[in-house]
Amino acid sequence: MEDREIKDLEKALEQIWEVARGFGLDPYPVRFELVPATVMYEIGSYALPGRYSHWTFGKAYHRMKTMYDFGLSKIYEVVINTNPSYGFLMETNSPVQNKLVIAHVLGHVDFFKNNAYFSRTNRRMVETVSAHSGRMSEYEFRHGRKTVERLLDAVLSVEEHIDPNFFIRREEPTSPREDALRKAAKPPGRYDDLWDIGKPAESASPAAEDERPRGDRLPEKDLLYYIMRNSPSLEDWQRDVMAMVREEMEYFVPQMQTKILNEGWASFWHARIMRELDLPDDELLEFADLHSGVVSPHKGQLNPYYLGYKILEDIERRWDSAEGAGPGGGRAKLFEVREVENDVSFLRNYLTEGLCEELDLYVYELVDEEEWTVTEKRWQKVRDQLVSNMTNFGFPYIVVADGDYNRNRELYLKHQYEGAELDTAYARKVLEHVHTLWGRPVHLETVVDDDAVRLHYNGEEHEED
């Protein structure tokens, strides 16, 4: 890109900021950077720059880059939720594309900053993952690359199974000894043990933690946390790897919970901002073309940009015309929605009959093992199905039901069945991975064809009953 174009872009950037602030958007500061395609795809496939190494990232990178090389798909932007945030623009974007992307990114960053589900998000995540990456390569150096890779294969197979609401849970019950220590509340000194001279040795057994995992916190949704804390077989460095993966997942979960709302929000604002920019005719045309490409229905699928965008527009219209609200009422409502909702509540609260009809939403399923057929058009049913599919960001809800199953420290997992069956072939493979982490027999209870089924894996063979 030539310097003149950069100058133009910087001018546009200033203007876009002004318009965005005028609308009441309140993003973190953003550092925009132009990068070549390879870097774009690299950041895109890792979701954050500088993360640890694993072949699955390489696979994603290869896939994205190949698609790009063959002209099948293209990422326009990548945005990183930190403070300050980062917006990456592709070098080869046209000026209009870049303006649209900048406006879109400001929408995302405003959302990151103000949506409640991000209130706990680590805003220095780039530094955190880079520290993780350093530790990971140290483990690779110490224990061997293949060893770490096998462990990561296992951890990543259950990485989504964390509890996003972990922070609002009650305190971990502590042992009396820890309580006593806390009460003492004296900063520990180097010579503290002096005071213990002459005292009878504290009997370790009653106070020491029971080695067996306690049952009082079960069922536990956070598989990573539970296994990391209670696995009978993991070494410290392995628990540390689990903790790192878990921490990174904690960062990503809010994004997974708000995909539709977040994309809708960013698309809504890029459209509003771009309209204020006084673009020349040819740019306006290009923008209209781009915008309609972003927020268009994909037949037979759900485009989150489209769905979110439509619902937000509908909200604005409805609240603008609401009695006693007057103009501006819609805007105010929108800002409330962006603050308190996630995808599930957003859809449940604001997907109306009219929208379902306008978007022609329907439920479809496989009939007679052969034909994907539309089976439901009633809007409440459609909405409920959509909400149910988004629950737990689309993943089956699995909990630890027992960490001492058979009185033998076996791990008993339970799938909270709500009408959708597991892919049991995959589940068996995941059980093998879980066994790698737990080190003792593992079990999974689920439902197949309306019957309770238990899958067992003891490290050598699979059983089912």
Added chain:
Amino acid sequence: MSNESNISGAVQRNDWSLQRKGIIDQERHKERVKEAIRKNLGSIVSNEAIILSDGRRTVKVPIRSLDEYKFRFDHRKRKHVGTGDGKTKVGDVIAREGQGQPGQGQGPAGQGGGAEYYEAEVNIDEIAALIFEDLQLPFLEEKAKKAIPAKTTRFNEIRRTGVFSNLDKRRMIMENIKRHARAGGSARFGQVRKEDLRFKSWEDDNRYESNAVVLALMDVSGSMGEFKKYIARSFFFWMVRFLRTKYDNVEIVFISHHTEAREVTEEQFFTQGESGGTVVSSAYQLALEVIRERFRPADWNVYPFHFSDGDNYYSDNEEAVRLADELIRTCNLFGYGEIGEEGGGGYRRSSGALLSIFNDRLKQKDRFIGVRIDDKEDVYPALKQFFGRRGVEA
């Protein structure tokens, strides 16, 4: 607002040229693919995409073990939500199973159907290298005559003089930079002088190899259906490839037979379909003649390999066994592959089929290998059995 002061109005551009992470992890992924290919050679060897590759160098083959396993819902048993064009009604069929199901853009869990697997792009030469790693012509003997040297050239030396086509540019540049550095200046590349030039030089490397001839015999009678022909073809595909890559002078003679046998060209051998009954002895008779006339065992290592469904005329069995015994006497190794019905795994024909007759009645079995193939995946083991390490003199 304090934020405003933080916003840098500049669009940055940094130098990312040292950024290699994606590429490094892509290598890790490639390694996994290779590993998976090694583990799945059995199914890859008989993959249509490769056998019918028609000279393409890379093909796509499905590899199951590269999936990223997660707890996920059974895509086929689940209800999905989609958007239509405004006129969708209950009962509309929006797609058929197997013709690319409608994807759904929600959540990473819903990306795949049950039968989804990773398709790896593989280079046929790389696969071949993996397969041929442990294969060789067994019982290879040094024959008196015509041991033709297999000449290879190895570049293994660097000299200051030589032919310019063999100029080692990299070394030349290094020498040039060193010279400049020595001369007190900075280490840079400039004005090339004669003393900078470095040339690669070579040595001839003569390996002596014994003569060998492989007779590929294939049953093309009416009872050889699509599947059976495919199996025979894939075996010979790899065999021919293997012989051509590993041995510089192996002759291959192609003989196809039904009730009569004839010598055919390679192309005919791989494309021809015939019909009619099966008289195995005709092929053996022709093979023996070819050996007698052109490849005398005193001078040649001889390897006949025969593929058939074993459905020989009953009256011919006696003769077939006699000639097979004769073949074994004249040859280094006689291989016979019997192809069963597709998926006929556990099923064995008790009598009548040639393989069991060979097993019962052949006099010298130490240089006879008979295998049965019921499944595509059996091709690779058959290759390994025919060309496994055997009879290697210490």
